[in-house]
Amino acid sequence: xxxxxxxxxxxxxxxFAAGLxxxxxxxxxxxxxxxxxxxxxxxxxxxxxxxxxxRAIDYPNRDVMLLWDERIGWIVALEPKPDEEPxxxxxISGDVVPAAADVARAVAAVLTAQTVQPDRGPEHKADPGHxxxxxxxxxxxxxxxxxxxxPRPA
Numbered sequence: 001x002x003x004x005x006x007x008x009x010x011x012x013x014x015x016f017a018a019g020l021x022x023x024x025x026x027x028x029x030x031x032x033x034x035x036x037x038x039x040x041x042x043x044x045x046x047x048x049x050x051x052x053x054x055r056a057i058d059y060p061n062r063d064v065m066l067l068w069d070e071r072i073g074w075i076v077a078l079e080p081k082p083d084e085e086p087x088x089x090x091x092i093s094g095d096v097v098p099a100a101a102d103v104a105r106a107v108a109a110v111l112t113a114q115t116v117q118p119d120r121g122p123e124h125k126a127d128p129g130h131x132x133x134x135x136x137x138x139x140x141x142x143x144x145x146x147x148x149x150x151p152r153p154a
Contacts, residue, residue, distance in 0.1 A: 016132065017042040019139030023097065024048045026138070027066070030100035031107060046070045046135075051079075056089055056111045064089070066107060070096065070131050074103055076110045089113075096126040097134035 024040045033053055040048035048068040056064055056078070063079040065086070073096035077086040090110035092103060 013042060015136055015139045016046070019135040019137065020046060020048065022138040023100075023135055024050065024068075026100035027103050030104035031066075040068075052076070052107060052111075054108075054111050057113070059087075064111065066103070070128065070135075071126050072096065073098070073126070074106070076107055095134075096131050 020040045020042060024038050025035055027048075028035050028038045028050055031050065031052060033050060037051040037053075038049060040046070046069065050066040052064040052066055054064065055062060059078055065077055065079050066074055067077060067086075068074045072091070073094075074092040076089045076092070078089065080086045090106075090113070092098060092106040092110075094102075098106070
């Protein structure tokens with residue numbers, strides 16, 4: 001049995017995982033991508049992946065992916081071939097956890113750019129506490145939904 005701080009940490013990790021899943025689902029909806037085309041992982045460095053349906057105008061024969069990690073946020077890249085590193089098409093600047101609609105607009109802008117600009121990477125280092133709070137906010141609807149569906153016995 002977990003007690004004290006460890007129990008609170010496990011519970012918060014579970015909420016963070018629920019929040020990250022909910023956030024990634026919101027991004028897939030905004031991109032009009034099936035949820036099965038995405039995954040996320042909560043670990044020492046939490047990450048997410050979304051397979052993008054559209055292709056970049058300069059790379060019509062290559063699949064595109066969207067990658068997220070809690071330090072830098074989202075990048076748009078070409079799916080790598082077995083013998084190459086991903087080609088980064090762009091970094092979604094601003095907040096590490098932008099609204100899903102903002103992600104979709106940024107992806108569309110990157111994909112329709114006529115030339116790929118070298119990626120400058122994130123504009124700032126993410127504050128881990130701020131990122132965690134933003135992701136945890138996505139867990140709230142999940143927690144409320146589960147509470148409504150599975151009320152605790154009196």
